[in-house]
Amino acid sequence: MDKFRRIGAGFCGTVWTSPCEESVHFGRAFKREDGGPGRSLLNDFRMHQSVLEAREKLSELPGFESSSVHIYVPRFAEFIGPEDGWWNSNLEYFPSGYTACNMILSERIPAVSQKARELLIDRYCPSSFAAEIKTSEANEDCLIRPYLGRRRYNAAAHTRPSRFKAFSLRNYPLHLDQMEELGLDAADLVHYVEVMAEALAMMHWLAGIDANDVEFVLAPPRSAEKTPAVISNKLGDHVMWILDFDCCNRLSFDIDGVDQAVTAFFKNDPFYPRPNSSSALWAAFRRKYIEVSNDILQTRLLNDNDKDDIQKLPEAFMQRIEERI
Structure with a gap:
């Protein structure tokens, strides 16, 4: 072998x-x-298991089924x-x-299609070595990081030829302005942030972790699956995956846990939208996070004496984020 x-x-x-x-x-x-x-990979493994179990639990909640849980977990x-x-x-x-x-x-996680890779190379790789990148075996291992919370500060500079021969499609960071530049539909961007919101609510209130330093990537679904989670656009058929849980920590269901989750939100790469990057995407993200969080907590807290206080925590999480922007 x-x-x-x-x-x-x-x-x-x-x-x-x-x-x-x-x-x-x-x-x-x-x-x-x-x-x-x-x-710690042992922590990564334990948190990964918690997220897999949380995804299974989410699919069993009223109003959900396996095909309507959009986030993919290895x-x-x-x-x-x-x-x-x-x-x-x-x-x-x-x-x-x-x-x-x-x-x-x-x-x-399956690699992004050749057609999508070539789209990114043609658009963003210096032409002087684009052909070399297209035939590079390393760049076949392409996953796309959707940075929906950041625009490039000087996008024009990225279109000028570079004197440095450095370009990689491994974990390629695709910023919000680049998604718009490539002509991705606004509805697809809303779908991305709603999947992130669903996943974050799932991690907070079902897995009970702060989601610190997790990574989201766009990549094909497993085995050419066709589910409502699959998006088809210029990046090919793809879904959103989540991975890398080694920095995650357990979360308490109180205001200290909210503060911990807010800190993790801002420490992470800019996957999540921000109110100042796109008000429309932030509104969609906020709405979906609250909706899924409420669905989870209403089911989990049927016999909890602190039910009323805990159900206020998702809104407190959003408010604290908005206060820091």
């Missing part, structure tokens, strides 16, 4: 996959804890420690010099 191929890297560690379609590991991602200090999460027997038969597929370590094995 071919060696595993590295498809990403972050502060927590490196991410690998098997390029061999005949391999039992094809379609899986391997996230190694070989990055910076102070990050499945099959499994934690593998450095002493696990898995390494005896699989360490050889990593490059020479790599050792056993903590690792998460999960479903791999």
Whole structure:
């Protein structure tokens, strides 16, 4: 079998996959804890499990069903420690010099289509090396980060030829002004922020976590699924995925928990809309977050003595965000 191929890297560690379609590991991602200090893959795994369970619970609530929960979460999460027997038969597929370590094995998020990659390259890559980027194997591993809370400060500068040969489609940050520039429909942008709002409410009130430093990406659905979650536009058929839970923390259902969630909101990359980036998108995000939060809490708090106080927390979360803008 071919060696595993590295498809990403972050502060927590490196991410690998098997390029061999005949391999039992094809379609899986391997996230190694070989990055910076102070990050925990075990916490990532536990929080990932909480989010998977929360998504399942959300699909069982009145008014929801599996097909109407729009956020995608990688499945099959499994934690593998450095002493696990898995390494005896699989360490050889990593490059020479790599050792056993903590690792998460999960479903791999599919890469963005070639047509969508070429659209981004033609529009935003310096023409002097666009052809090289189009044939680069590394840039086939394209996921798009939807930065709906930020516009580029000097968009015109990004259209001028660059003297630096640096352009990557891995975790490509697509800002709000770029989405508009590419002609994505306003309805699609509203869909994106509503999915984020649904996911954030799910993480806060079902998973009970603050969603600190999670990542949203646009990428194809698994196995060419056709569900209401799938958007079809210039970026091809895609859905919104969520990943990277290693910095998440448990959340208390009180005003201290709200403050913790607000801090996490602003520490994250600018995925979420802001009132000052687009009032229309913020209004859609706010409305959906409150709606889903209320649906969750009304079901969860049937016998809770603090029900009235807890049901006020989603609105308090939104108000505190608006006060800080």
